[in-house]
Amino acid sequence: MKTVSLRWVKPMVVLAVAGLSAACTLPQVGPSKNQIQKGSVSEQGNAFVVPVNDHVARATAVVPTLGFSNAFSTAPQLTSDTIRPGDVLGLTVWENVDDGLLSGEATNATMLEEVQVDSSGFIFVPYAGRVRAAGNTPNELREMITEKLQDQTPDPQVQVRRIAGDGSTVSLVGSVGAQGVYPIERPTRTLSAMLAKAGGVIIEPEIAQVTVIRGNQRGKIWFQDLFSNPRLDIALRGGDKILVEEDTRSFTAVGATSQQARVRFESQDLSAIEAIAQVGGLISTSSDPTGVFIYRQERADIAQQVLGRNDLQGPQRVVYVLNLKEPNGMFVAREFIIRDDDTIYVTEAPYAQWTKSISLIAGGLTPFANVATLTQ
Missing domain, CATH: 3.30.1950.10 (wza like domain)
Structure with a gap:
């Protein structure tokens, strides 16, 4: 069996040490878990790093509240022959x-x-x-x-x-089947009936929002809530403007995920697990399931509840940490609600960095190994 001459051992050892040293500066998709922890307030940083548990998930579960004011909700229905200006x-x-x-x-x-x-x-x-x-x-x-x-x-x-004169009319614009000006008639005196008259919504119902503008008043609801809550099916008034548009909320996914992009919400309530799934999930060969971070400018009242403090003022930089490998980690991630403008960052697993180091060392050793072989 051929062996490498002793005179090649020292150069190879030196190369291996150099490769291991270089591993500290290998390309990364972002900061490591340790680097993020060093940026916490407890380490003289400027962000609160908070592990997510059941308490944190409940305290941060805030979803935008949409609805109509009392002036909209209590307005009686118009009859089809109501007189309006210009008649x-x-x-x-x-x-x-x-x-x-x-x-x-x-x-x-x-x-x-x-x-x-x-x-x-x-x-x-x-x-x-x-x-x-x-x-x-x-x-x-x-x-x-x-x-x-x-x-x-x-x-x-x-x-x-x-x-x-046409009597009372409303205008419908946005993501409806047929935009236009419609008269308020006996079958179309309410919001849901008028939307049906215009051909319904042409976007996903889960992310459709309906805005009604009446003079200097404005109200907005989720399209699906219109049918689950009869109080939201308001009576229309002449001159109402109805706008149907897609939910504009979004989050950003970066790091060791299958897709790195700014992503629109696909439902009213979006959990961390659903958000990760929207970008293709974690990468089995490089993602660290113990290092899923959510960066957020948190409201002061919520931050105080999460941190158990009462001295915070204004929005706070908070980094929430999810560990999917904990026994109830997946349940907590299902309950943690993602909010508009959140950034989800997944760190690389230590194995991925180790693989890069081995590749670097192996790549550096190959020429020396070939030379040693040729000398035998």
Whole structure:
């Protein structure tokens, strides 16, 4: 059996030592677990490094709350013939006297054609003055005019009809089947019915958000909550603007994961396990399941609850640590909620660094081994 000459042993040992020393400066996907721990507040760093347990998972489980204000929720439904600004009305007034306030000697009926509702929602009726028409039905307006005239002429009879105008309308834009302006009719007086009229949503229902803009008020809900909570199926008003759009929340995944990217949420509640799965999971040959870190600017109230302190002010830099190899590590990761703008970083396993070191040493030894072989 051929052996390597002793004169080659010393160079090979020197090369091995050099390779091991170089391992300290091998390329990495990011900081190691030890380097992250050294950046903690306890080590005079500027971030709190917090291992995640059941208490931490519960304290940080905050999901954006969407909904409508009381003004939206309590508004009654409009009838299909509600008058709105811009409508043109026709009025007929009958008086029970030969010579009335409005009628002449030949007839006891007076017709007021093309009375337009002004931008403020009012019309002018002789001897009745300015009367608010918008928001009322023709019958409700008839009763209001009758009440104002009956003190001046006995038993007046009033008829109100819409001559022109579409009545109350809403506009739908965004991710709906057919964007456009739709009238509020008997079948489409509520939000869900109007969305159905427009062809429904054309994005994934789990991440669809519906915003209703009414004047200077705005309300937003999850599309799916519209059907699970009847209170959210609000009555519409003329001029409402309805916007359907995709949830814009996202997180960033870096490190030893199958995919490194900025990723949109795929559900209302996104756990750490689901987030890792969205980027293809961990890499079996290089990921360290004991070193899954979530970087977050945490709210002061939540940070104080997590850390058991009451002296924190403003957002705090917090690094949450998940250890998936612990007995309940997977359960904790399923309960830990990822939030908008979080960064998930997975460290490399020690084995991956060791493999790089061996490859470096083996690569350096090969030429010397070949030379030694040739000398035999």
